[in-house]
Structures are given as C-alpha cells and as structure tokens.
Amino acid sequence: xxxxxxxxxxxxxxxxxxxxxxxxxxxxxxxxxxxxxxxxxxxxxxxxxxxxxxxxxxxxxxxxxxxxxxxxxxxxxxxxxxxxxxxxxxxxxxxxxxxxxxxxxxxxxxxxxxx
Amino acid sequence: xxxxxxxxxxxxxxxxxxxxxxxxxxxxxxxxxxxxxxxxxxxxxxxxxxxxxxxxxxxxxxxxxxxxxxxxxxxxxxxxxxxxxxxxxxxxxxxxxxxxxxxxxxxxxxxxx
Numbered sequence: 001x002x003x004x005x006x007x008x009x010x011x012x013x014x015x016x017x018x019x020x021x022x023x024x025x026x027x028x029x030x031x032x033x034x035x036x037x038x039x040x041x042x043x044x045x046x047x048x049x050x051x052x053x054x055x056x057x058x059x060x061x062x063x064x065x066x067x068x069x070x071x072x073x074x075x076x077x078x079x080x081x082x083x084x085x086x087x088x089x090x091x092x093x094x095x096x097x098x099x100x101x102x103x104x105x106x107x108x109x110x111x112x113x114x115x
Numbered sequence: 116x117x118x119x120x121x122x123x124x125x126x127x128x129x130x131x132x133x134x135x136x137x138x139x140x141x142x143x144x145x146x147x148x149x150x151x152x153x154x155x156x157x158x159x160x161x162x163x164x165x166x167x168x169x170x171x172x173x174x175x176x177x178x179x180x181x182x183x184x185x186x187x188x189x190x191x192x193x194x195x196x197x198x199x200x201x202x203x204x205x206x207x208x209x210x211x212x213x214x215x216x217x218x219x220x221x222x223x224x225x226x227x228x
Contacts, residue, residue, distance in 0.1 A: 031214065042119075042220040043158070043202065050214075058215070090157060097214025098145045098206030100165065104216065106157035 002026050004107035006091050012113045013081040021076040021110050023091030031094045032074040033058070033104070034066065036087040043090065049074055050097065081114045088112070117141045119219035121203050126225045127193055135188045135222045137203030145208035148216065149177055149188045152200045161188070161201075190224075198226045 007022045025032065033048035035058075045058030049068040063085060065077040074093075078085060088111050092104040118140040127133040139147070146165035150158035164170055164179035164186060176189040190197055200221040207215050 033216075035218075040220060043204075043216075043218040045215060045217075048215065059217075098208070098216070099214070100146070100163055102214070103148060103160040103163060106159070108157050 004091055004093055004105050006089075006107035006110050008110060009108065010111050012115065013078075014115050015082060017081050019078050019081065021078075021089055021091075021112075023074045023076065023107060024072050025074075025091075025093040025105070025107075026072065027093060027095075027105065028071060029093035029095050029105075030071065031097055031102070031104075032068065033092050034064070034074070034076045035090045035092065036060065036085075037090060037109075038087050046076065046089075078112075083114045086112060086114045117205065117207075117217040119203055119205055119217055121201075121219040121222045123220065124223045124225070126227060128227050129193055129195060131193050132189065132191050133193060133224065135190070135201050135203075135224065137186045137188070137219055139184050139186070139203070139205050139219075141184075141205050141207060141217060143207040143212065144181065145206040145214065147177075147179055147186050148204045148206065149186075150202040150204065152202060152221065154199070158202055193226050195226050195228065198224060200224070 004025045034046040035043040047066040049055045091107040094102045094104045096102040121137045149161040152158040162177040203219040204216045
C-alpha cells in the first residue's frame, strides 16, 4: 500500500500560470480532501469529495477547482496562480465522514511558491 | 464560524510529562482528533475522542469534556522524537459540514535533553 501520494513535491509558478496538483490513494477511501497549511494558520479545507463524481467547497475554495472522476484520484487545479496561494498543500483521505475509524490519512504535501 | 484554540508553543525536558490543551466552540460536534506533525512532514493520526473521558494509547493519552468544550493530549516519558507540532481537530456532525474537520493552529512542542 502506497497510501496517499502527491505530486509534485515542490513547485514554483509565476503569477497567472495554471497547474494541477495530483493526489491519489490506494486504500479505497470514499472521502478525500485538500487542505492548505500556512504559518500560524493551521490546516484549512479547500475542497472535498465524498465519492466519485461528488465534490463540495471547504473554507477557502476561491481560486481552486477539483474533480473526482475515480475513487482513487482527486486532483486540485489552480486556475490562475497568485502569490497568496503560496502554501503547503496536503491531500487527505478517509474511509468515511468523521467519527471513530475515519481518521484522515495525509499525503506528503506539495510545497508551492508563486512569484 | 468555528473556533479551536491551542497554545502556540510549549517546551519540556526529556522524560517529563506534558499536557497540551485544546478548547473549541463549534456548530456541532462529532468527535475530536489529535494529529502529530513533524517539521516538513504530513500530519499523522494520534487519537480520537467522542465520549467524555480519557483514552490511553501507550505514552499518549487524550481527554475530552464535551460540556466544557475542552480536550487535552497528555504525553508521558517524553523523548526527543516527540518534538513536533500537535494539531487538535474537531469533526462536525450537521448537514453540509458533516464529517468536515476544523483544525486548530497547532502547538509546537520542543523537547530538550
């Protein structure tokens, strides 16, 4: 089991560029989510999905798009990168929605810098 | 909005006991999670509480009081490798926020020899 994998590990973008952060899990988890982590701010939810074909917005969705065509993959798209999107991005998955046994497993993160 | 508070930093010495507190005010509650995050790494799951009381897991224990909106993580026999950030997260139980996790800002624990 690879768990949750993310690519790339590091990325530098120029303002206005677009890119996709990849996330995949091999645990057959239904629930997947994207967080960003900024110094002093904790983890904040960007978008999440409760299953293939179903996505919803989290706390800070502006500037990001997601789709979930398969159970395994949950890519995050930055449409037009801005310096405010410089952050560490974590993808996470869990068997279900909250509660016992539904702890989230996190990927290793993508460190993104927007110049 | 959801409000989850924990101290920013704590220090302790090897072999000691440390208690990291977390208070929360949220619109609903479906359990509280503690995660450990070493610098430059992903958070990893430590414990889960949904009922009042103490859950023990080896050197780590976690306590919850739902009526007080309060939890703590207790680390015993501290080791250098316990130096990390400890994240408190509340899972919500209502409607569109069902199952969503809201995180505190994390407590950076430094263990000195």
